[in-house]
Amino acid sequence: MIEAVGLTKRYGDKTAVDDLSFQVRPGMVTGFLGPNGSGKSTTMRMILGLDTPTAGHVTVNGSPYRSLPNAPRHVGALLDAKAVHGGRDAYRHLLSIAQLSGIPAHRVDDVLELVGLSEVAGRRTKGFSLGMGQRLGIAAALLGDPQVLLFDEPVNGLDPEGILWVRNLMKSLAAEGRTVFVSSHLMSEMALTADHLVVIARGRLLADMSVREFIAANSAGFARVRVPDTGPQQREALTAALTRAGAQVLPEQDGALRVTGLPLPRISDVAHEAEVRLWELSPHHASLEEAYMRLTQGMVDYRSSADPQIGMRPAPVPGRSDGWDPDPGPGAPFQPVHAADGPTFSKDPR
Amino acid sequence: MAVAQVLRSEWTKIRSVSSTVWTLSVALVVTVALGVLISWLTRREWGEMPARDRLTFDPTFISFAGMSLGQLAMIVFGVLVVSTEYSTGMIRTSLAAVPQRGVFYASKIAVATVPAFVVSLVTAFASFLLGQAVLGPHRAALGDEGVLRAVVGGALYMTLIAVFSMGVAAMLRSPMLALGVLMPFFFLLSPILGAVSATKKVGRYLPDQAGSRIMQVVTVGDDVPYGPWGGLGIMALWCAAALAGGYLLLKRRDA
Numbered sequence: 023m024i025e026a027v028g029l030t031k032r033y034g035d036k037t038a039v040d041d042l043s044f045q046v047r048p049g050m051v052t053g054f055l056g057p058n059g060s061g062k063s064t065t066m067r068m069i070l071g072l073d074t075p076t077a078g079h080v081t082v083n084g085s086p087y088r089s090l091p092n093a094p095r096h097v098g099a100l101l102d103a104k105a106v107h108g109g110r111d112a113y114r115h116l117l118s119i120a121q122l123s124g125i126p127a128h129r130v131d132d133v134l135e136l137v138g139l140s141e142v143a144g145r146r147t148k149g150f151s152l153g154m155g156q157r158l159g160i161a162a163a164l165l166g167d168p169q170v171l172l173f174d175e176p177v178n179g180l181d182p183e184g185i186l187w188v189r190n191l192m193k194s195l196a197a198e199g200r201t202v203f204v205s206s207h208l209m210s211e212m213a214l215t216a217d218h219l220v221v222i223a224r225g226r227l228l229a230d231m232s233v234r235e236f237i238a239a240n241s242a243g244f245a246r247v248r249v250p251d252t253g254p255q256q257r258e259a260l261t262a263a264l265t266r267a268g269a270q271v272l273p274e275q276d277g278a279l280r281v282t283g284l285p286l287p288r289i290s291d292v293a294h295e296a297e298v299r300l301w302e303l304s305p306h307h308a309s310l311e312e313a314y315m316r317l318t319q320g321m322v323d324y325r326s327s328a329d330p331q332i333g334m335r336p337a338p339v340p341g342r343s344d345g346w347d348p349d350p351g352p353g354a355p356f357q358p359v360h361a362a363d364g365p366t367f368s369k370d371p372r
Numbered sequence: 373m374a375v376a377q378v379l380r381s382e383w384t385k386i387r388s389v390s391s392t393v394w395t396l397s398v399a400l401v402v403t404v405a406l407g408v409l410i411s412w413l414t415r416r417e418w419g420e421m422p423a424r425d426r427l428t429f430d431p432t433f434i435s436f437a438g439m440s441l442g443q444l445a446m447i448v449f450g451v452l453v454v455s456t457e458y459s460t461g462m463i464r465t466s467l468a469a470v471p472q473r474g475v476f477y478a479s480k481i482a483v484a485t486v487p488a489f490v491v492s493l494v495t496a497f498a499s500f501l502l503g504q505a506v507l508g509p510h511r512a513a514l515g516d517e518g519v520l521r522a523v524v525g526g527a528l529y530m531t532l533i534a535v536f537s538m539g540v541a542a543m544l545r546s547p548m549l550a551l552g553v554l555m556p557f558f559f560l561l562s563p564i565l566g567a568v569s570a571t572k573k574v575g576r577y578l579p580d581q582a583g584s585r586i587m588q589v590v591t592v593g594d595d596v597p598y599g600p601w602g603g604l605g606i607m608a609l610w611c612a613a614a615l616a617g618g619y620l621l622l623k624r625r626d627a
Contacts (some may be wrong), residue, residue, distance in 0.1 A: 025611060070468045073626040088471035099468055105461025107389060114388035121381035122469040162465065 023048055023201055024069060024170065028078030031064050031225075038064045041078070046203045046218075048169070053216030053233075054205040057318050060347070061225035062205040063101070066174050070099055075258075082170055094123035098163035099172040103155040103179070106146030112139055114160055115147060120165050133161040152179030164301045170201040189215045209314040223318040240313030240369055245286055247293075248278040248302035256298050263296035264289065278302065298360040378475055382483035386453065394493040395449035401531070403442025404498045410437040411503040415510060430590035431512040432522045435503025439526065439584070442495065443533045446488065447554050448535025453484040453554060454618075455547035467627045477622055481538055481615065485531060492530035496523050518589040518600075525586030532607050533558075533622030536579055539614025543621050 024046035031039040032090050039061040046052045056062050067073040069080050071087035082090060082097055090096055106115055116130045135139045137157040142150070148159060156179055163171055173192070177185045183368040196202045206212050212219060212233075219236050229236060249256040261271045261279065269284040282290055286305060292302050386392050409621035411434055416512060418426075457463040457480075471477040500523045511521050541550040558580055565575030575581055585596060585603030598606065 067464070067627070070464075071471050072464055072467055087468075090471075093471055094469045098470075101464050101468075102461050105464060107385075107456055107460045107462055109389045109391065110385070111388065114384055118381045118384040118388070119465060119469060121377055121384055122466065124377045 023084075023202060024080065024082050025084075025103060026065070026069070026078070026080040029065065029067060029068060029080050030077040031061070031073060032076045034187050039068070039075075042222065042225065042227055043078075044220045044227060044230050046201055046220070048201040048235055049196060049199050050217035051192045051202045051204060051215055052205055052218045052220060053212035054220050055209060055212050055314065056207065056222040058207055060223045060318075062207075062222065063174055064225075065202075065222075066099070066101060066172055066205065068100070069172060070097070078121055089359070092123060094119075094125070094166040094168070095167050096166070097170045097172070098166055098168035099174075100159040100163045100176055101172075101174050103152065103159040106147045106155070106158065109146055111144050111146050112150075113143040115158070116162060116165060121161050123166055125165050129165055129167075133164045137161040137166065139332075141185070153181060153184050156180055156184070156188075160191070168200075171195060171203065173202075173204045175205055175207070176210075179204070185211070210313045213310045221314070221317060228317050236313070240310070240317065243282075243305060243307050245280050245281045245289055246274070246302060246304045246306055247281050247289060247300060249298055250301055259296050260293055260298040263292050263298070267292045280306075310349075375475055375479060378470055378479040379483055382479050382594060385607040386483055386487065389456075391456075392449070392487065394563040395445050395452065396487060399442045399445035399449065400491055400495045400498070403436075403495050403530075404502060406438030406441055406504050407435045407499040407503045408438075411435050411506040415444075415507050417470050418510065422493070428590055428592050429510065430588055431504060431507050431510055432500065432519050432589045433587055434507070436522075436526050436584075436587045438499060439530065439587070443530060443558065443580070444555070445560065446492075446530055446534045447537045449488060450484070450534035451541040451547055451550045451554065454480065454538045454541035455545060455550055458545040459547055464627050473622050474619065477619055481535065484538060485535055489527065489531040492527040492534075493524075495530060497528035499526070512589065516589070521585050521600065522587045522589050525604060528604060529583045529586060529607070531600065532583060532611050533580070536607075536611045539611060539616075539618045542618025543614070546624050576627065577606060579607045579610035582610075 026045075027043050029039055029042040030037070042061075042065060054062055054065070064073060065080075067086060068075050071093075079086065079333065081087075082093075087093055087097065110118075112134065113130060116133065117127060119125075120130050123270070131140070131143075134143050137160055139154065139157055139161065142154065147155065150158065156176060160173070160176060163173065176188050176192075180188060185202070189211075192202050192204055196217070203213065204212075216233055218232050219229060220227070221236075226368060231239070247260070249260055257273075257277075257279065261273075264271050264279075264281055264284065267284060267288070270282045272280045274280050286303060290300065290303060293303075411431075414434055421429075457466060459560060468474060500514070500519075504513075514520055514523070537550070537554055540554055541547070544550045544553060562575060562578045562580050565571040565578065566581055582598065582603040583606070585598065586600040588600070596603075
């Protein structure tokens with residue numbers, strides 16, 4: 023059980039974590055979700071007593087981490103898979119960590135076996151791939167057979183087989199009654215792994231609920247409406263008419279409109295009365311990924327420049343009025359994906 | 373948290389990276405080789421040496437002439453032992469495992485000081501014995517007054533150079549920054565202060581100048597206000613200050 027109360031961390035005038043309160047319960051996987059730079063890692067460091075909170079406190083099993091007796095036997099953590107001395111071999115890297123907390127040396131062989139690194143135990147970690155590094159980091163977290171586990175972005179750099187392995191490992195650790203707290207910026211991954219979600223952006227709590235509740239609350243349906251792309255007048259006229267009729271209208275990146283709050287026939291009627299022709303009127307369900315995007319929108323610190331104002335202004339986006347957005351661009355992890363049902367990948371996790 | 377566990381872990385860490393062996397062997401080889409070379413040159417030039425210099429000739433100190441270069445490797449050793457924790461990010465894993473930062477820090481310094489001292493002791497004796505062998509008729513013997521103290525003192529001097537570097541590295545964290553401060557400190561600031569007569573009196577209290585006093589056996593005609601052990605004491609105070617600074621920052625800073 024991890025409990026944060028009013029947790030706050032400021033660096034100068036920048037607030038990294040802002041009055042964060044949440045609980046992480048045993049027996050389930052809790053996903054810690056937020057865009058890059060939203061304060062996930064800072065929060066994890068505070069849980070581990072590495073950073074001192076500016077205000078508030080966080081406890082593990084009722085005590086602050088730094089006053090837990092023999093903490094590594096209770097809490098295991100993977101913070102940064104690259105945080106190893108490249109000149110040290112995998113076995114002795116783990117051995118030094120095991121010795122720190124009085125864990126018997128045979129546990130090192132056990133966890134190396136568990137993560138599938140036995141064959142490279144004697145090799146310097148300098149030559150490890152990112153995926154091997156993640157496995158080594160997970161091995162280090164598991165050394166003390168702890169009841170509470172923290173993983174910061176554990177699937178980064180793993181291949182599909184590795185991702186599936188981590189997913190199943192998290193679930194089995196939780197099934198053994200352990201507290202598992204996993205951070206990620208990928209909603210799609212969390213939807214498959216986590217039972218409970220803690221969502222933050224810019225250091226602030228946005229949601230703390232089960233995955234099922236999150237889906238029910240956030241994957242509401244909407245209609246996509248497209249008008250002829252002859253000019254902005256038609257679109258503006260329809261937006262005004264729909265808003266008057268009680269709908270919420272948001273412009274899509276490709277020039278279409280996303281309409282919520284009105285059934286499809288009613289949208290058609292309103293368009294007819296406003297003398298606006300429709301090129302498209304289609305029902306959609308927001309994916310979990312999209313719900314998460316909407317939730318964190320405007321709260322992302324580092325965003326690609328493709329459309330910095332998406333969802334915040336009614337004006338059309340130049341050059342984006344030609345139908346479905348075929349290419350969100352490689353450096354665009356947080357652009358909404360316009361696909362329909364189910365969790366969708368906005369970013370290839372591989 | 374048993375201190376023995378942390379000591380054992382630090383021992384595993386220090387002997388599982390090749391930089392430990394490299395830096396310490398370079399310190400040994402460079403110090404001994406340069407000491408022997410300078411001893412040999414001194415013997416060859418003996419005939420041209422002024423009478424005054426012959427009378428105040430210190431064969432022990434001459435055999436330690438390689439120390440000024442060899443200590444460079446000791447500085448690198450001291451810096452790397454501490455700062456690779458930071459440059460690799462390993463410090464977070466370490467401090468998550470040992471939340472008592474003082475125990476972690478003291479263990480790391482202690483474990484690194486032991487091999488540094490052992491290598492320094494071998495280096496000091498090897499420099500002296502080989503240097504004297506090369507000096508031939510002008511040599512000193514271990515049994516002469518003050519010589520054994522100078523040789524053991526040389527070992528302590530080298531060890532303290534490493535310890536001072538560990539303290540500075542703990543304060544500065546980055547290996548490049550620590551080396552960038554320590555190298556000019558020992559190779560520019562100290563010689564410059566020592567060379568200019570106006571600042572000479574200040575330069576004497578720098579760790580390397582004060583500490584190297586213990587390696588001198590013949591001290592006729594200088595006006596240094598402290599003796600061999602006093603000088604080493606001044607150097608030890610510098611080390612204590614650097615270590616204390618490192619500890620206070622480690623305790624207060626976010627990892």
